[in-house]
Amino acid sequence: MHDRRFSKPVPQVGAILLLSLAASCSTNIGSGSGSRSGSPAPGVKAPGSTSTNPDPATTPTLPEAVPGTPVVTPPGAMQIPVTPATGPARGVLRLLTNAEYRSTVQDLLGLEALPADPLQLESRSDGYNNFSDALTVSPTLSGQYAALAKRVAQEIPDPTALAPCTPASAPTDCALSFARDFGKRAFRRPLTDAEAQAAVALFSGELPRTNYAAGIRLIVQAFLQSPYLLYRFELGTPAGPTRLLSPFEVATELSYMLSGSTPDTELLAAAEANSLSPTLVEVQARRLLATPRARDSVLSLMQQWLHLQGINSLSKDPAVYPELTPELWSAMAEETTRFVNAVVWDGDGSLRSLMSSQDSFMNATLAPLYGVPVGKLGADFMPQRLPLAERAGLLTQASVMAVHAKPNESNPITRGKFVRERLLCQPLLPPPPNLMVQPLKADPTRTARERFVAHSSNPACAGCHTLIDPLGLGLENYDGIGRFRSRENGKPVDATGNFASTRDIDGPFAGGVAMAQKLAASTEAADCFALEAMQWTFGRATLGSTTDRAIATSITTKLAPNGVNVRELLVEITKSDAFTQRSAQP
């Protein structure tokens, strides 16, 4: 057969924005056809020159972050072209996460543990596992709910204890009473008569097949896979230009936010008494925040915000990091857990401390990574003050640095992107097509900065990379597993960096500690944390909403005098309009 060839590639250069998670930008333009847009940008090599090296005489170099010399950013280069959303978000049905579902079933039946039957992994969106639009019931998940519900119902030791029925009573009346009682907790609201009767119909159908107990089991089995249990309803009812969530919807929202499970008796009673006005929401929020489960909720927020939830599935090149055992990964994660708990619950609770504290926790497994003498340390974690020159808060912890790195070395671009997008909430566009994006390959003779700058001399790349690289390079004191280093490949590490295009922390800095201190003092970073906490709370994107951004700013402004207390920030979110209002569209 005749072997037809592809048409000869025609170069194409898109926008001048470039961003890559794990790579640097090349001076070369990749080959490829594409006739839709434009000619090569000025200063960009023509296509077909794929294998040639950049000509240093004709290609301008990326503006380096030089202390005292702010980088000029192309105006508007990095802004995401979204039409900002305003007003309340739309009403949604939020599928429970797997953890929420398991806790809910346990709480409803008072179980110590659940059978380990699997549930299909949640689809993540923007790093969060609870985004409403991403969570759907697939056939597999539906079958898994059914199997788990059946097993749990069958393992109830004595259904007649759950739904007592004296010999004198009519079994159907007992079943109806049970359906109303259990159903109210399962659906997180009272059942309508029709709903209660539908459950009793299941019971009545089962009775002639088997017996009373089996009928009660079947009701439980049905409730545990009912869409009224599986979805958190946030639909609201029309109220003027918006819809208002019902007291039961608010109670549900509050409970899953702060306890990761179904509302307890007191919260449900408050909803039933219609006493969840904003003031009383605050009372309930503070009550839930005082329970141990609130710690898990805050940790869930922190881990997802910092991309730490996948830390156990990451792996590194064993030839480069032979010391990185599963135990060390676990110890890194545990350090962050203990640090967050200590600051939020036992310390001043402030975002400022989370971002800048020198105090952390160490055990014998983790100490060598931090250069801390093992001394008397054992398996237990002990408080440890870290050197001011090396560590400050979450950003410089080994877990965060190791997650934002390559398998075999650090990654200034991933780290810079993380700081820009996740700590400042300034999302960036992906790199345009046909620009070559090349990884920073390991080179035993050069530092990452040297290699990186050599690869970043294309003005087409500079638009975004002036916003990213000077941030990531400021973290070059931390290697691919978060170990502090002052030398790389025999040369001193240059960890100078620069903030540009920020609200209040533009300017040079040197090293991760100085960077963390800048972020800890930034109102923009505080607003960003509030926006991320709202993303986690509401299970939806908030960064593109001017309404959400205004709420975030009002919260952090109020809390600024105390360094933005994280617990108070969560309380403020529950008091915001975004918590109780949805858009008027049905």
Next chain:
Amino acid sequence: MSKHFLKRRSLIHQLGAAAFLATPIFRSVFAEAQVASPRRLIIISFPGGLAITANDLPDLSFTGTLAPLAPLQSDIIRIMETSRPSATGEGHSGGMRTLITGGRSAPDSIDQLVAQQIGSATRFSSLQLGVFTDAGEGMEGLFQGLIARRIAYSNGLPLTPDQDPKALFTRLFGSAAPSPAPLPAPTTGGTPPPANTQALAAYQRDKSLLDYLTAQLGAIKSIAGTGEQAKLDQHLTALREMEKGLMDPSMPGAPPTMTGGSGTPPLPVMPGAGCTPPTLSGAMDMPKVGADMNQLAYQAINCDLTRVLTFQWMSSGDQIQRFPWLGINSSHHHGLEHGSMDPDDPSVKVAFTKCQTWFMEQIGVLLQALKNTPDGASNLLDSSAVLVSTDMTYGDHQMEPHVAFTAGKAGGAFRPGRDYSGGGKAHNNLLLTMAKAMGVNLTSIGDPGMSTGAFDLS
């Protein structure tokens, strides 16, 4: 027609969970019934394109990256000179989102459009398989549409692929594990009811539960907003699939008991055409999961559990999975994708090519298994329309030219063993081609103005 219908019903009942395990049944029922072999649509995606060769083209050579597929060269049509206008300006996520939908916000992927027409013939109207598609974080939620790391879409929502072989096994073949503790016997004492009665009770119980849940979803649909309808429809589809799996013991042709066995006449056996639940490795590393998924995909087709199947090997831009079994430790797939054109470090291209060649080898395993399986007068590959494709041309977000090839004869619709030029037309037309091979004639898919007509691969 009515004879065929009865056969189908019978087969569907045979494929019910437990009875399936107890009773070997064989796809050659079609031969016995003297009906034409059904056509199957199989879409396989691999991540990040191919390495670029010296002539600036992606390496679709049977002596290069496609070498593992060289023995199947006469079954393959390489689709040359097609474009990807719907993916212009997109990265990894957009490349996947548009791959078989033909549009950034296209509601349905081509497999779903086909399944809507032919899916009712089988136990599963379509299946989505994945091996490692969840890795990677990003800002997609804000500006690229949610979860664009999937390839199959229905009503604008991604379809979550099955990535746990054990869970998929359970879905396809029922649980091989002993069922949970039996329901307590009647307290009135006496002997347990006979098996037949138990089976009928189980059926009635399951049916009443599904009716109960379906009615609730219907009520919720009536109060939820338009933005939530697709989500509820997916849930309803899931319940319908469960209902399809119920076996009514009172139906003629149904096995007399849930555990099957006696009384179920064995179907004729065609040598070498065994439809049996595969033995899974149980391991969770990528090569083993991939091998298990290959087995499950093969038997899903071989047992005629579905005729529409997508198989996504990995998500593009993956930043978790390394390839230690290929000796590649220094980079995730994302790094390999972007590094494959690095003139300063040819070793990345070598590693990337090794990686992509490995994907071809795995894809070849499934294609070869289909080819080895007799089906009517020919084999399963001949009756299938297979599309193998990828989210981008190569890893630097290059979308042109589109990388794709077909395999199989699609029951005569394709004449393989050659290359076909799309003449620069949009790959949307290739998607229409796959649908047409399945007897589903569509005039357009995806972004408007990109569909000009199915390619003639005959």
